[in-house]
Every structure is written in C-alpha cells, then in structure tokens.
Amino acid sequence: MTTLLAFEGALEGEGGRGDGTASHRLQSNVTVFSNSLFSDISIQWRTAMNTPNPYQSCIDACNSCAAACNACMAACLKEDDVKMLGRCIALDVDCAAICGLAADAMARESEMARHFCRICSEVCLACANECGQHSHTHCKRCADECKQCAKHCLEMIN
Template sequence: MAHEKYRQCIDACNDCAMACSHCAAACLHEDDVKMMAACIALDMDCAAICQLAAAAMARDSAHAPAICRLCAEICTACGAECAKHSHAHCQACAEACRRCAEACRQMAA
C-alpha cells in the first residue's frame, strides 16, 4: 500500500504541519506580532503543502514526487525563518521543517 511505502515521509509531513500550525498560532500571541508576520505566513504555507504532500503520497499520486520537491523547498524556507526566532515554538517548528525537508527530498529522489 502506498501509505506504507511512504510512511516515513508522510509522518514527517504530518508532524511538520502540526508544528507549523502550532507555531503560527503561538506567534499570534507574541508581544510583537508584526515582527512575526513572515514566520506566520511561512508557517501557514508550510502546513498547507505538508498536508497536501501527505495526502498525495497516501493515494500514491503520480504528482507526489513533484509535490514533495516543492514541500522540501517551502519547508527549508520556513525552517530558516523560524530558526531566526528564539521562541521555543519557532525552534521546534524549525526542527520539524528540517526533518520534513530531508524526508521529502529523499522521497522525491
């Protein structure tokens, strides 16, 4: 089954989507929300592409490799942005993004 073949990448995508959603919500509660705008925007983009990638792999879509390549690109950008901030939620998100980007690059290779 496709979802078993891609289990590691699907799990990484789902973990990243959750971390990004949590990070975006937590950023909205920071004192200087305007300073967190780029982080929040990337978190939302990253969560969305991770969910799409996980679903594409689960159904063994012919487009899954292309989606995963884009997912890796967005995860890399999100991880880099989150890593700039010292908040625990940003640091946790950055790590989840790095793991997901690597898993997606391996899947798409």
C-alpha cells in the same frame, strides 16, 4: 431495496409472467452482482491495509511538520510583537498547507506525489530558515520539524 421492489413490479406489469419469475431472476442476479462487488472491494481494502505505504515515513514527517507549523503560527499570534513575526506566520501557513497536500498525495500514492514533495521540501527549508531566526521555543521546534520534513521529502524524490 425500495428501488428493486419498484423495478420488480414494473417487470411483472410489462411482459413478465405475473408469477414473479422474472423479478426473482433479476433479484438473484443483483444479489450475486452486489455480493461479488462488495467482496472485491473488501479484498482490495484489506490488501491495501496490510500493505505498508512506501512513503509512510515521509507522510509521518509531513503530518508532524504541519502540526508544528500550525502550533507555531498560533503561538506567534499570541506574542507581543506579532508584526515582527509576520513572515514567520505566513511561512507557517504555507508550510502547513503544502505538508498536508504532500501527505495526502503520498497516502493516495498519487503519480504527482514526487512533485508535491519537491515543493514541500523547498517551503519547509524556507520556513525552517525563518523560524530558526527567532528565539521562541515554538519557532525552534517548528524549524526542527521543517528540517526533518525537508530531509524526508528530498529522500523521497531522489
């Protein structure tokens, strides 16, 4: 509003009639434009919110997998023999990162979503194989989530 008022003053001083007519026309045009713009954005937003994302089940699987990987990594770091779990921890970090990236790409309906999902499925399977070798409950849960995520990602790209 301050910018608009300053601009109105400049119009009156430079070629305006001094009666506020030019500034009133400008203000009316800006108001109509801004109302139209916000209306269009609002309609697009509501339409987007009412339209289900075609990737939603895969997004949910990726988010669940990322959470399981982060929990597994944190739990592995509290185990007595952390060194033995080094590869598990590293894959948990990689898997959580790519799952988040894939979920974000699908949420945006990015043209690259399929590519992220292909890589995500590969990392998830590697993480599932590693976590599946350990007897810890958190590793077993992580392996299960990774397998489900890989399945959803493979379905999405096929």
